[in-house]
Amino acid sequence: MSSNYKLNHTDSLGNGDANSLRSNPENAFSDLNSLAQSEKAVEELLIQQTPMQASDDHLIEFSEALRTVAKALRGSAEGKALAQAEAAEWKRRYELERSKNLDLLRQAPLNEEANSMEMDHIAKSPRLHVPENGKSARYALERICAHEVLQDCEPNSPIGSNNKLKRKASFKLSWGCKGQANDQHKKDIVSFESGNITTADRSSKQISLTWETSPQNVLIFTKPKSTSVQVLSVEMVRWLREQKGLNVYVEPRVKAELLSESSSFDFVQTWEDDKEISLLHPKVDLVITLGGDGTVLWAASMFKGPVPPIVPFSMGSLGFMTPFHSEQYRECLEAVLKGPLSITLRHRLQCHIIRDKARHDYETEENMLVLNEVTIDRGITSFLTNLECYCDNSFVTCVQGDGLILSTTSGSTAYSLAAGGSMVHPQVPGILFTPICPHSLSFRPLILPDHVTVRVQVPFNSRSSAWVSFDGKGRKQLEAGDALVCSMAPWPVSTACQVESTNDFLRSIHDGLHWNLRKTQSSDGPRET
Numbered sequence: 215m216s217s218n219y220k221l222n223h224t225d226s227l228g229n230g231d232a233n234s235l236r237s238n239p240e241n242a243f244s245d246l247n248s249l250a251q252s253e254k255a256v257e258e259l260l261i262q263q264t265p266m267q268a269s270d271d272h273l274i275e276f277s278e279a280l281r282t283v284a285k286a287l288r289g290s291a292e293g294k295a296l297a298q299a300e301a302a303e304w305k306r307r308y309e310l311e312r313s314k315n316l317d318l319l320r321q322a323p324l325n326e327e328a329n330s331m332e333m334d335h336i337a338k339s340p341r342l343h344v345p346e347n348g349k350s351a352r353y354a355l356e357r358i359c360a361h362e363v364l365q366d367c368e369p370n371s372p373i374g375s376n377n378k379l380k381r382k383a384s385f386k387l388s389w390g391c392k393g394q395a396n397d398q399h400k401k402d403i404v405s406f407e408s409g410n411i412t413t414a415d416r417s418s419k420q421i422s423l424t425w426e427t428s429p430q431n432v433l434i435f436t437k438p439k440s441t442s443v444q445v446l447s448v449e450m451v452r453w454l455r456e457q458k459g460l461n462v463y464v465e466p467r468v469k470a471e472l473l474s475e476s477s478s479f480d481f482v483q484t485w486e487d488d489k490e491i492s493l494l495h496p497k498v499d500l501v502i503t504l505g506g507d508g509t510v511l512w513a514a515s516m517f518k519g520p521v522p523p524i525v526p527f528s529m530g531s532l533g534f535m536t537p538f539h540s541e542q543y544r545e546c547l548e549a550v551l552k553g554p555l556s557i558t559l560r561h562r563l564q565c566h567i568i569r570d571k572a573r574h575d576y577e578t579e580e581n582m583l584v585l586n587e588v589t590i591d592r593g594i595t596s597f598l599t600n601l602e603c604y605c606d607n608s609f610v611t612c613v614q615g616d617g618l619i620l621s622t623t624s625g626s627t628a629y630s631l632a633a634g635g636s637m638v639h640p641q642v643p644g645i646l647f648t649p650i651c652p653h654s655l656s657f658r659p660l661i662l663p664d665h666v667t668v669r670v671q672v673p674f675n676s677r678s679s680a681w682v683s684f685d686g687k688g689r690k691q692l693e694a695g696d697a698l699v700c701s702m703a704p705w706p707v708s709t710a711c712q713v714e715s716t717n718d719f720l721r722s723i724h725d726g727l728h729w730n731l732r733k734t735q736s737s738d739g740p741r742e743t
């Protein structure tokens with residue numbers, strides 16, 4: 215009979231280590247004390263003996279050696295004590311970070327409600343955001359399922375300046391394999407009934423989005439300073455309004471461009487203040503991007519929490535995330551608005567800088583979300599970067615080279631690829647750990663699982679500071695002792711597929727990179743007999 219056992223999932227911080235970590239520094243310090251005492255004893259012994267045997271060369275050599283050993287032992291004990299004290303400090307910061315993230319997660323639905331409340335504040339007759347089926351908002355978020363926002367807007371409000379009741383389109387997602395729809399995405403991926411481990415379901419399946427109510431509000435992001443994009447945006451906005459009866463939102467710059475084209479575009483809605491961008495999610499049903507991959511990154515960066523589905527049109531030279539052809543925008547958008555549509559769920563990373571000087575209070579810098587990668591590099595300095603990397607509580611390695619890329623799988627075809635990382639299907643959850651020009655013959659890129667937290671720290675003895683950038687933007691300096699903490703974000707970006715996720719991914723690496731293109735060997739030659 216097979217034995218019974220239970221599988222436990224532990225969190226990424228390996229709770230339970232904290233006590234041992236905290237107690238270790240004390241042990242190390244007491245080790246240090248006893249070492250210092252023995253070193254003193256050696257010194258005393260040597261002082262007592264030196265006058266009697268000063269002429270004996272061997273004894274002098276021996277005493278020198280003893281001193282050196284004592285010094286080395288003391289140095290190593292001091293190093294150990296410092297490292298352990300530092301580890302305990304980082305553990306404390308981790309715990310704070312983790313509890314903050316958990317709070318954020320818990321509050322996510324509440325934030326949405328808070329946003330609605332904020333909207334309500336400006337509305338004439340306040341209404342609360344309530345999921346249609348009456349279940350709790352948290353339940354709706356966990357299921358990534360149908361949701362709805364009811365809102366009234368004041369006529370003067372820049373966002374949503376028409377005063378009629380607007381209903382955010384609701385949709386549901388279903389997971390299926392090879393066309394078999396399966397409405398209930400099983401959360402228990404591993405089952406271990408009767409002592410047998412089986413993987414009942416896969417975490418990554420083709421996902422299909424079905425509208426339950428029709429999308430009404432569309433937000434368009436466009437690549438700036440491009441004539442072809444500007445021409446298309448004029449045409450598309452008109453078509454969406456006149457043929458589809460949709461409310462259209464654009465960036466303030468684009469609204470100005472449209473109005474310079476014709477005053478008839480005054481129906482187009484926008485925002486004036488960056489703060490209002492945070493109110494976009496509860497209003498917008500669908501995002502359209504006109505540009506290259508950079509415009510998709512730009513659009514995603516506007517959403518610091520959940521992101522509406524994105525329909526990316528290709529108007530750049532490459533286009534790994536932009537499968538739709540702009541010439542056929544009418545047919546594409548007809549199909550998307552009608553649904554169902556296949557989507558690629560692209561994971562994002564949330565990154566957080568912890569400053570060494572913020573030791574006492576929990577001083578926070580804004581959490582950054584990246585769709586491609588976060589890069590830590592040497593900036594303009596000619597010194598090597600020296601980056602200590604930890605995965606949860608385990609030391610990974612010290613990167614000495616030009617820097618390190620922590621990439622999503624979506625970003626695996628971008629900078630990480632150029633630095634020698636693998637190409638990974640965007641729906642595979644994981645964090646790519648790719649060094650940039652490592653000065654080592656044995657460094658190989660890694661792919662870490664999605665539940666881990668990676669910490670990259672500039673050591674105190676580093677010759678120079680390092681620089682962090684987020685999807686190639688927003689550079690920040692990391693001084694000695696500062697650290698970047700990075701983990702998988704709970705808010706992915708869903709992008710509409712032209713065909714389906716895998717087909718689109720393969721097409722992008724074939725068309726974009728000419729991946730593994732080689733002339734086929736002719737049969738005209740020697741053959742196996």
Ligand SMILES: NC(=O)c1ccc[n+]([C@@H]2O[C@H](COP(=O)([O-])OP(=O)(O)OC[C@H]3O[C@@H](n4cnc5c(N)ncnc54)[C@H](O)[C@@H]3O)[C@@H](O)[C@H]2O)c1
Nearest residue numbers: 506507508532533534586587624625627628629632685686
């Ligand atoms: N050596 C390099 O390859 C290198 C250097 C710096 C930045 N980048 C990439 O550029 C990105 C920023 O893009 P941008 O358009 O704002 O800047 P950009 O205008 O400088 O374009 C960078 C190029 O990277 C491509 N790209 C972006 N995301 C991609 C993805 N997920 N898969 C494949 N290719 C992708 C773009 O199509 C573009 O050709 C960064 O996130 C980084 O990945 C690459």
Ligand SMILES: Nc1ncnc2c1ncn2[C@@H]1O[C@H](COP(=O)(O)OP(=O)(O)OP(=O)(O)O)[C@@H](O)[C@H]1O
Nearest residue numbers: 435436437438505506507508509512530531532533
């Ligand atoms: N709406 C926007 N507002 C401001 N900047 C934007 C916007 N959309 C895109 N960008 C920026 O413009 C730059 C170029 O955009 P994008 O990559 O989409 O076009 P592209 O460079 O022509 O495409 P490709 O790299 O495929 O040739 C990027 O750095 C991106 O961040």
